[in-house]
Amino acid sequence: MATARVRVRTTVPLVLLLLLGTLLFAGAVSSSRERGEQQREQQGRHEWRGEESEEREQQEELSRRKPYVFGRRSFRRAARSEHGTIRSLRPFHEASQLLRGIRDYRVTVLEASPRAFVLPAHTDAHSIGYVVQGEGVVTTIDNGERRSYRVREGSVFVAPAGAVTYLANTDGRRKLVVAKLLHTISVPGHYQFFFGAGGRNPESIVSSFSRTVQRAAFKTSSDRLQKLFGRQDKGVIVRASEQQVRDLQRHASDGGQQHWPFGESRGPINILDQRPSVANRHGQLYEADARSFRDLAEHDVRVSLVNITAGSMSAPFYNTRSIKIAYVVDGEGHAEIVCPHLAQQQQHGSETQRQRKHEGRRRSREREQESQEKSKEEEQWRRRRQEGSESESEEEEQRYETIRARLTRGTVFVVPVGHPVVEVASRDSNLQIVCFEVQAQRNERVYLAGQDSVLKKLDGAAKELAFQASQREVDEVLRAQQDKGFLQGPDQEERRRREGEEERGRRGRREEVAEMLLRMATEG
Numbered sequence: 001m002a003t004a005r006v007r008v009r010t011t012v013p014l015v016l017l018l019l020l021g022t023l024l025f026a027g028a029v030s031s032s033r034e035r036g037e038q039q040r041e042q043q044g045r046h047e048w049r050g051e052e053s054e055e056r057e058q059q060e061e062l063s064r065r066k067p068y069v070f071g072r073r074s075f076r077r078a079a080r081s082e083h084g085t086i087r088s089l090r091p092f093h094e095a096s097q098l099l100r101g102i103r104d105y106r107v108t109v110l111e112a113s114p115r116a117f118v119l120p121a122h123t124d125a126h127s128i129g130y131v132v133q134g135e136g137v138v139t140t141i142d143n144g145e146r147r148s149y150r151v152r153e154g155s156v157f158v159a160p161a162g163a164v165t166y167l168a169n170t171d172g173r174r175k176l177v178v179a180k181l182l183h184t185i186s187v188p189g190h191y192q193f194f195f196g197a198g199g200r201n202p203e204s205i206v207s208s209f210s211r212t213v214q215r216a217a218f219k220t221s222s223d224r225l226q227k228l229f230g231r232q233d234k235g236v237i238v239r240a241s242e243q244q245v246r247d248l249q250r251h252a253s254d255g256g257q258q259h260w261p262f263g264e265s266r267g268p269i270n271i272l273d274q275r276p277s278v279a280n281r282h283g284q285l286y287e288a289d290a291r292s293f294r295d296l297a298e299h300d301v302r303v304s305l306v307n308i309t310a311g312s313m314s315a316p317f318y319n320t321r322s323i324k325i326a327y328v329v330d331g332e333g334h335a336e337i338v339c340p341h342l343a344q345q346q347q348h349g350s351e352t353q354r355q356r357k358h359e360g361r362r363r364s365r366e367r368e369q370e371s372q373e374k375s376k377e378e379e380q381w382r383r384r385r386q387e388g389s390e391s392e393s394e395e396e397e398q399r400y401e402t403i404r405a406r407l408t409r410g411t412v413f414v415v416p417v418g419h420p421v422v423e424v425a426s427r428d429s430n431l432q433i434v435c436f437e438v439q440a441q442r443n444e445r446v447y448l449a450g451q452d453s454v455l456k457k458l459d460g461a462a463k464e465l466a467f468q469a470s471q472r473e474v475d476e477v478l479r480a481q482q483d484k485g486f487l488q489g490p491d492q493e494e495r496r497r498r499e500g501e502e503e504r505g506r507r508g509r510r511e512e513v514a515e516m517l518l519r520m521a522t523e524g
């Protein structure tokens with residue numbers, strides 16, 4: 001437990017910075033990303049790129065099998081300069097139909113080099129940032145007021161749509177990494193960056209007006225305007241001098257959520273400074289929502305950090321209302337997500353195959369016809385499902401498919417409403433995940449195992465009927481697990497036995513801890 005804590009503390013400032021950087025970066029990146037996408041589209045029209053389409057097919061196949069899991073390769077670069085990148089996950093609803101419910105949200109990650117500065121911009125989306133690593137200063141101009149805040153690993157900050165925002169990595173040696181959730185409010189699932197201050201790269205929105213309008217608006221000659229808005233060409237992320245970083249820091253505060261709800265307080269909070277809402281030797285859960293963090297109130301989003309001790313796991317649970325969008329901050333492990341949709345799709349798939357056989361081979365016709373057929377099949381299938389219980393149909397059993405996702409730093413996974421999930425840390429490292437839960441209000445985490453398992457709360461008779469077993473038998477099983485929230489992981493038991501059997505010369509737990517601490521210290 002001590003190890004877990006230490007690890008979290010060291011990673012959190014970094015995380016905050018990262019988040020911030022990401023937030024800023026994401027804005028900047030987006031516009032160039034969209035441009036890149038357009039270019040790619042145009043290229044595609046001119047030349048056939050076999051490799052790309054193969055890769056796309058592979059990705060599509062993967063997203064069919066694991067629609068809730070996105071590896072590092074699922075990100076596109078939205079902006080890049082010598083001093084940092086902004087990467088962006090493509091819109092969820094484009095990745096899978098099953099993710100339509102979060103089509104308004106996007107995930108971006110900003111990585112800013114030491115002393116990098118992300119240019120001032122506004123976006124047509126709200127953004128909620130979590131600093132994964134490093135430290136920096138975030139500034140927003142909102143309602144005519146400029147506010148600057150210091151952020152570090154664990155900081156959560158909100159930049160409302162339209163507010164001019166900029167960010168600097170204030171550390172001279174470490175990267176700043178920020179993971180951001182963007183809430184799009186204009187074009188669902190798409191966001192754009194708008195640079196006012198700037199020059200040629202990124203292009204300034206100001207210099208995009210006609211010359212005559214610019215002259216009239218600024219009451220200045222075209223020459224002087226061109227000089228001012230035609231110079232900067234180093235991209236969205238540039239490098240600041242030490243002096244400039246000091247200047248940016250001068251008016252920055254730490255954010256003052258400690259007065260909430262008694263006074264007006266704004267600015268980021270550090271989630272790792274909060275008391276964990278669940279904590280034991282197997283893990284801790286830190287949370288920020290509208291109650292603890294005013295800025296989140298209007299977004300209906302909860303941000304949490306889960307730290308699972310090496311070899312431990314979260315208790316299986318589901319969310320009653322929230323859709324969880326998770327980003328792996330550090331460590332390794334895996335998640336299991338139980339999904340009825342995929343099982344239904346599979347049944348559907350085998351059903352239509354059978355149907356095709358009966359219908360004979362009419363398959364080599366034109367595409368259009370094929371898709372018409374498909375939708376006909378789909379409709380037949382749907383109708384049959386609706387009739388379901390009346391006609392004896394073989395496919396009416398409720399079944400689930402388990403999606404197993406390998407988790408490493410940078411993996412994103414989504415857990416839809418009601419879907420049970422478990423997260424397991426590898427034996428070698430703590431697993432840290434930042435979660436953005438949308439539709440947070442009145443959401444409840446319901447545990448399926450552990451001391452506060454919902455199954456324990458069933459009526460005695462309901463237990464007997466549901467399990468076809470005596471109440472005592474049922475209770476015996478349900479009471480065996482005494483921990484709650486975080487539990488011992490699947491491998492630990494076995495490992496402990498093995499450790500006991502093996503000789504003393506072997507690496508002990510204590511040495512592992514020391515090694516981990518050392519790694520933490522040197523990684524920074």
Ligand SMILES: [Cu+2]
Nearest residue numbers: 339340341342
């Ligand atoms: Cu599902």
